Amino acid sequence: MNAIKPFDIRQSCFSSNAVTSDMFDLLCGEFIGSGISRAVYECKIFDDAVVKIEYGDYFQNIYEFQAWQRVELMDISKWFAPCIRISPSGKILIQKRTTDLHLYPAKIPAFFTDVRCDNWGKYKNRPVCHDYGLNLLMEVGMTKRMRKANWD
Numbered sequence: 001m002n003a004i005k006p007f008d009i010r011q012s013c014f015s016s017n018a019v020t021s022d023m024f025d026l027l028c029g030e031f032i033g034s035g036i037s038r039a040v041y042e043c044k045i046f047d048d049a050v051v052k053i054e055y056g057d058y059f060q061n062i063y064e065f066q067a068w069q070r071v072e073l074m075d076i077s078k079w080f081a082p083c084i085r086i087s088p089s090g091k092i093l094i095q096k097r098t099t100d101l102h103l104y105p106a107k108i109p110a111f112f113t114d115v116r117c118d119n120w121g122k123y124k125n126r127p128v129c130h131d132y133g134l135n136l137l138m139e140v141g142m143t144k145r146m147r148k149a150n151w152d
Contacts, residue, residue, distance in 0.1 A: 060133025081130035
């Protein structure tokens with residue numbers, strides 16, 4: 001007797017470019033910007049969030065999400081834009097959206113590395129880093145040590 005195989009929707013539908021396109025259009029709104037490994041879009045599902053899609057193999061979405069998980073309940077979390085969700089592969093990250101920051105802090109935590117104005121924004125009326133996929137949390141630790149920020 002032949003066993004009936006369960007229907008696997010992933011094999012029948014997700015191989016279709018149309019479904020991938022539909023999923024992208026359901027989740028992603030207007031293009032916001034891009035960097036060396038990620039593109040950022042408005043999030044259609046959460047009005048107060050962005051979608052970061054990683055197109056390289058730098059694992060910045062994963063590093064960013066892991067960093068947020070480690071600091072979320074600590075005092076230093078006030079320096080980070082919160083992450084909401086990440087896809088199983090790490091290619092898609094949903095993060096709280098920041099607004100333009102006009103007054104940059106003179107000092108920032110020592111574990112931030114890629115210190116550029118476009119990596120920072122305002123969240124809940126305070127300056128936060130929204131691009132921390134590269135950081136020194138593992139090397140420096142969750143220190144409260146601050147360093148002078150050179151905003152180039």
